[in-house]
Amino acid sequence: MRQFRQFGLKTKKLLDLNEFIHHKSSLYSYHLDHIYLVKRYSLLMASKLHLEVDPRKFEYIALAHDLFKERSLNPRKVSVQWRGHNIPQDTNRYVRMNLDILSQFLLDEYFNTDIQLHPLASAIFLIKELGVADPEILYPIMFHSCPIFPVYTTLNSVIRDMVDIVMLADKMSSNHLRINMREVAVRVDLDQIVFGSSGKEFNYTLGLLIARLISQGSSKETQSALMTEHYYNRLKEVNPLIANKCHIQKLGESKKWPKRNSQVLKLS
Ligand SMILES: [Fe+2]
Numbered sequence: 001m002r003q004f005r006q007f008g009l010k011t012k013k014l015l016d017l018n019e020f021i022h023h024k025s026s027l028y029s030y031h032l033d034h035i036y037l038v039k040r041y042s043l044l045m046a047s048k049l050h051l052e053v054d055p056r057k058f059e060y061i062a063l064a065h066d067l068f069k070e071r072s073l074n075p076r077k078v079s080v081q082w083r084g085h086n087i088p089q090d091t092n093r094y095v096r097m098n099l100d101i102l103s104q105f106l107l108d109e110y111f112n113t114d115i116q117l118h119p120l121a122s123a124i125f126l127i128k129e130l131g132v133a134d135p136e137i138l139y140p141i142m143f144h145s146c147p148i149f150p151v152y153t154t155l156n157s158v159i160r161d162m163v164d165i166v167m168l169a170d171k172m173s174s175n176h177l178r179i180n181m182r183e184v185a186v187r188v189d190l191d192q193i194v195f196g197s198s199g200k201e202f203n204y205t206l207g208l209l210i211a212r213l214i215s216q217g218s219s220k221e222t223q224s225a226l227m228t229e230h231y232y233n234r235l236k237e238v239n240p241l242i243a244n245k246c247h248i249q250k251l252g253e254s255k256k257w258p259k260r261n262s263q264v265l266k267l268s
Contacts (some may be wrong), residue, residue, distance in 0.1 A: 014063040020082050022072045030177060031066065037173035038062040040264035045165045048202050053162060057137055061166055065141045066095075068094075068121040085129040091117040098124045106151050107142065108257075110143050114146040114216070114224035135159055140166040149226040153228060164208055168194070171211035176262050185254035187214070190249070191262045203237045 015185070022028045038061035043055055073089040074080070080087045082204055088094035095102070095111050101124050102108040111216065113122055123142045126132035143163045152160060174189040194207035209231040216224045235242050 011059055011063050014060065014067075017067060017082065017087075018028040020064060021067060021087065022069075025072045027071065030181065031069070031072075033177055033181065035066060037176060037262075037264060038065065039167045040057075041169035041172045041190045042165050043075045044163075044264055045083045045169065045204065049161065049165070049207050050205070051158065051161050051165070053136065053158065054151070057134070058166070060137055061140050061144075062169075063164075064126060064143050065119065065166065065170065066122070067125065068118045070118060076129075079111050088121055088125065091121040094124065095120045098128070101127055103140065105138070106154075107148060110148045110151075110223060113148065114219055115142065115148055119144050121257070136162055139163055143167065146171050146224050147227050148223050149230055152230075167215075168204075168207050168211045172207070172262075174216070176237075177263070179257045180259045180262075183256065183259075185256050187254050189257045189260070190214075197260075199261075205231075205238055209235045211243055 018031070022031050025031065039059050042058040042062060046053060046058060068088065068091050070091060072089070075090060077089040077127065078093065079089055095117050099108040099111070101182050102111060102120065103245070105123075107115070107120070123138045126138065127139070132138065135155075139155060139159050140162045146168050147163050147167065152163065155163070172190045172194065175186060175188070178184050178186050179189060188205065188210060190210060193210055194203050195201055197202070209228075212228045212231045216228050219225075232242070
């Protein structure tokens with residue numbers, strides 16, 4: 001897929017940073033494919049929703065959201081240096097040392113929830129090391145695994161839309177790669193749910209709930225449950241017949257799905 005991975009020049013530094021952090025990982029190629037698909041899915045959905053946001057922001061978010069996935073860090077070190085920047089290796093420590101930054105986003109109480117540490121570490125790094133201050137970039141990164149409902153409801157509608165889009169794009173990308181590249185069993189084909197088998201549908205509200213259910217898994221964590229309920233209620237508003245108790249088990253057993261082209265990537 002490498003020939004498809006095209007990013008703008010302004011994000012070259014983030015691409016270099018991804019390479020520095022992740023290149024030794026056996027999943028490096030998968031990681032690059034994943035962030036590229038997050039960008040493509042985000043842009044496609046933003047355009048379908050007529051969201052007036054600079055597309056470069058989605059590119060930046062895609063490139064930054066998984067910078068500090070723990071699998072690629074060296075747990076024996078606190079941090080390493082790269083071009084004058086501190087690259088944290090222990091996300092738990094890094095997040096706890098920077099709760100003052102999270103408090104500016106009303107998130108300092110939530111670092112132990114299903115929000116996860118790597119999204120928070122990415123946002124803290126962007127703020128501290130790269131001077132990023134744009135909430136339209138920071139919130140979608142911090143909330144891509146699990147938005148925090150009491151904070152999410154205070155955000156303006158554009159940022160909320162961006163959070164939703166990135167959360168769904170992240171799951172669609174992983175799901176598509178699992179089916180078509182890694183060939184592993186999964187519960188659903190999320191691309192097919194959102195765009196239909198013809199690719200001409202757009203079941204966005206349903207996609208948001210399914211993505212959230214996948215993220216929640218069997219977790220009973222309070223913020224995760226609150227956010228799932230939020231997406232369930234949104235779907236119920238447009239489809240009152242939806243089952244009133246949603247759970248990951250309702251998505252069915254994992255199975256190997258047939259490979260198929262996505263709306264953002266044609267298989268060669
Ligand atoms: Fe991701």
